[in-house]
Amino acid sequence: MPLDAIRQQIRANYLPDEDEAVKRLxxxxxxxxxxxxxxxxxxxxxxxxxxxxxxxxxxEVFLSAYGLSTKxxxxxxxxxxxxxxxxxxxxxxxxIADKIAPHDWSAHSGGSSSIFVxxxxxxxxxxxxxxxxxxxxIEGTLRxxxxxxxxxxxRKAVAAAMREMGEQFVLGRTIAEAVKRGRPMTQKGYxxxxxxxxxxxxxxxxxxxYHRAYADAISSLDAGSNGPDIRYNHGISVKLSALHPRYxxxxxxxxxxxxxxxxxxxxxxxRHSRMGLNIDAEEADRLDLSLDVIERVLAEPELxxxxxxxxxxxxxxxxxxxxxxxxxxxxxxxxRRIMVRLVKGAYWDTEIKRAQTLGLTGYPVFxxxxxxxxxxxxxxxxxxxxTDRIYPQFAxxxxxxxxAILSMxxxxxxxxxxxxxxxxxxxxxxxxxxxxxxxxxxxxxGAHSDLLAYLVRRLLENGANSSFxxxxxxxxxxxxxxxRDCGIGGGTLR
Numbered sequence: 101m102p103l104d105a106i107r108q109q110i111r112a113n114y115l116p117d118e119d120e121a122v123k124r125l126x127x128x129x130x131x132x133x134x135x136x137x138x139x140x141x142x143x144x145x146x147x148x149x150x151x152x153x154x155x156x157x158x159x160e161v162f163l164s165a166y167g168l169s170t171k172x173x174x175x176x177x178x179x180x181x182x183x184x185x186x187x188x189x190x191x192x193x194x195x196i197a198d199k200i201a202p203h204d205w206s207a208h209s210g211g212s213s214s215i216f217v218x219x220x221x222x223x224x225x226x227x228x229x230x231x232x233x234x235x236x237x238i239e240g241t242l243r244x245x246x247x248x249x250x251x252x253x254x255r256k257a258v259a260a261a262m263r264e265m266g267e268q269f270v271l272g273r274t275i276a277e278a279v280k281r282g283r284p285m286t287q288k289g290y291x292x293x294x295x296x297x298x299x300x301x302x303x304x305x306x307x308x309x310y311h312r313a314y315a316d317a318i319s320s321l322d323a324g325s326n327g328p329d330i331r332y333n334h335g336i337s338v339k340l341s342a343l344h345p346r347y348x349x350x351x352x353x354x355x356x357x358x359x360x361x362x363x364x365x366x367x368x369x370x371r372h373s374r375m376g377l378n379i380d381a382e383e384a385d386r387l388d389l390s391l392d393v394i395e396r397v398l399a400e401p402e403l404x405x406x407x408x409x410x411x412x413x414x415x416x417x418x419x420x421x422x423x424x425x426x427x428x429x430x431x432x433x434x435x436r437r438i439m440v441r442l443v444k445g446a447y448w449d450t451e452i453k454r455a456q457t458l459g460l461t462g463y464p465v466f467x468x469x470x471x472x473x474x475x476x477x478x479x480x481x482x483x484x485x486x487t488d489r490i491y492p493q494f495a496x497x498x499x500x501x502x503x504a505i506l507s508m509x510x511x512x513x514x515x516x517x518x519x520x521x522x523x524x525x526x527x528x529x530x531x532x533x534x535x536x537x538x539x540x541x542x543x544x545x546g547a548h549s550d551l552l553a554y555l556v557r558r559l560l561e562n563g564a565n566s567s568f569x570x571x572x573x574x575x576x577x578x579x580x581x582x583x584r585d586c587g588i589g590g591g592t593l594r
Contacts, residue, residue: 101425101429102429103395103426103429103430103433106422106425106426106429107388107391107426109422109425110387110388110391110419110422110423110426111388113418113419113422114384114418114419114464115460115461115462115463115464116418116462117462118418118462118463118466118467118468118471121418121466121471121475122466122471122474122475124421125421125474125475125478126474126478128421128478128481128482129474129477129478129481130481131477131504135507136585137585138507139500139503139504139507139585140500140503140580140583140584140585141583142503142506142507143499143500143502143503143504143582143583144499144579144580144582144583145579146499146502146503146527146530146531146583147499147572147579147582147583148579149530150499150526150527150530150572151572151575151579153526153529153530268522269520269521269522269544269554270297270521270544270545270546271292271294271521271543271544271545272545273545273546273547274545275294275316275317275320275321275545276320277545278292278294278543278545279292279320279321279324279334282541282543285541289532289538289539290539290540290541291332291333291334291335291538291539291540291541292334292335292521292540292541292542292543293334293335293336293337293376293378293518293540293541293542293543294317294321294334294335294336294337294543294545295336295337295380295542295543295544295545295554296310296313296314296317296336296338296342296544296545296546297544297545297546297547297554298310298313298342298546299341299342300339300341300342300345300347301341301342301343301344301345301347302345303345304345306342306345307342307343307344307345307362310339310342310343311342311343311362311365311366314336314338314342314366315365315366315369317336317545318336318366318369318370318373318375318377319369319373321333321334321336321373321375322372322373322375325373325374325375327374328374329374330374330375330376330407330408330439331491331516331538333373333374333375333376334375335370335375335376335377335378335408335410335540336370336375336376336377336378337377337378337379337380337412337542338363338366338377338378338379338380339379339380339382340359340363340379340380340382340386340390340393341382341386343359343362343363344358344359344362347359347386347389348386348389349385349388349389352389352392356392356393356396359393360393360396360397363379363393363397364397364400364402364403367397367400367403367406367408367409368402368403370408371402371403371406371408374408375408376407376408376409376410376439377408377409377410378410378411378412378439378441378493379393379394379410379411379412380412381411381412381413381414381443381445381446382447383447383450383451383454384417384447384451384464384465385464387417387419387423391423391426394411394427394430395430397409398430398431398434398436398438399434403436404434404435404436407436407437407438407439407491408439409436409438409439410438410439410440410441410493411427411438411439411440411441412440412441412442412443413427413440413441413442413443413479414443414444414445414446414447414465415442415443415444415445415472415475415476415479416444416445416448416465416466416472416475417445417464417465417466417475418464418465418466418475419464420442420475420479421475421478421479421482424440424479424482424483424486424490425482427440427490428486428489428490431489431490432489436489437489437490437491438489438490438491439490439491439492439493440483440490440491440492440493441493441494441495441518442476442479442480442483442492442493442494442495443495443496444472444473444476444495444496445465445472447465448465451463451464451465452465452467473500473501476496476501477501477504480492480494480501480504480505480508481508483515484505484508484509484514484515487511487514487515491514491515491516492514492515492516493515493516493517493518493540494515494516494517494518495517495518495519495520495542496517496518496519496524497519497520497523497524497527499527499582499583500582500583500584500585502517502527502528502531503583505517506531506535506537512535512536512537512538515537515538516537516538516539516540517531517532517537517538517539517540518539518540518541518542519539519540519541519542520541520542521541521542521543521544527572
């Protein structure tokens with residue numbers, strides 16, 4: 101099908117009938133009842149192997165103790181945001197009192213195997229009592245005094261806890277530090293895709309600073325490239341919104357040439373360094389615009405023969421399968437081999453709220469996690485049929501999704517798995533050793549103060565009680581329940 105015709109399909113499915121979209125994707129996935137049963141059994145075995153292999157990582161324990169379905173989990177994120185965004189200590193202390201005192205932290209104490217999480221629970225329970233002025237008499241006066249004396253101490257303690265979180269989920273403050281910290285995993289056979297922390301450029305100065313940071317990171321990684329095959333070298337991820345302050349449809353004519361020029365310069369640098377460069381996915385209303393940028397850059401003759409140009413596709417969007425068709429057709433048109441990283445999706449809450457605010461007739465993302473899982477497996481099946489032009493990169497922490505992909509192909513060299521730094525380590529190590537698969541770690545790099553937006557997206561993706569990451573450390577949830585088939589073979593993690 102011509103590129104223009106596929107683009108029309110993409111545009112026509114911005115707000116589709118969700119049930120019809122899922123039926124279409126179920127047919128694409130094409131898993132029989134027997135295959136689905138075998139996948140679920142394999143996934144349950146993976147869950148048992150992961151639980152028995154090693155201690156879970158901090159993020160997984162944290163999510164198990166404080167899912168976003170609890171008001172305490174929400175309060176933690178509000179507290180972190182207060183610390184990072186409020187400019188004066190007086191307001192910060194007021195917010196700490198407001199967010200800690202009303203919540204039942206004692207319900208979590210002693211309930212986790214992680215010393216870090218239990219220590220945080222005891223501290224929050226203690227400060228919750230200290231900050232609660234609901235008692236009278238001498239005792240109330242004493243508590244009020246401790247409250248006044250203790251707020252700066254509490255503020256510093258929580259700031260220290262955020263730094264600890266930063267060290268767990270940010271691989272390094274610089275590329276050099278990240279490469280050094282990542283060396284033990286590299287020696288085991290893992291590779292990294294480095295993500296420079298920071299959100300969208302607000303000014304031209306921001307955009308130039310982000311562009312320079314990306315360029316410097318690529319240059320720093322050059323010496324670590326082992327050969328011409330990008331599959332065996334580290335890579336980098338870039339956000340288009342970081343490269344131009346007016347990344348919007350209304351500014352298309354003036355923005356597009358500048359954006360393309362900046363992205364091309366980074367792509368050429370990545371090619372020189374024999375590494376891959378992935379364009380991160382962003383909000384749904386920018387998809388069409390991002391495809392314009394991608395086509396303009398990939399068409400450049402200077403990129404011929406380089407297999408490292410990559411695009412991230414979010415399966416929670418009903419247009420994901422059409423976007424993959426378009427990328428495959430684009431690669432054929434320009435005789436390229438490209439990478440496609442398939443993810444579940446990182447902006448679900450934002451997309452839902454935006455659609456409601458604008459009064460749209462539907463949603464640009466699936467409203468049920470099971471539907472996203474169907475989409476992911478359908479897209480995975482499609483990608484594995486396109487390996488003549490596409491190198492699939494499957495980003496997931498879900499044992500059911502992993503089991504499904506392993507069942508779809510016997511060629512372990514035709515794709516790779518990906519996980520986030522600080523999450524999914526036990527699952528992917530188990531699979532890597534048993535199946536000989538490759539795994540790349542998506543690793544944030546930057547100051548810990550830039551962590552919040554990234555961490556919030558990860559918590560929103562994985563913080564619900566129904567998520568795989570949340571359930572993995574909960575021994576009360578049976579492996580078969582975690583690995584159950586949702587309709588056509590979806591797991592439980594968006």
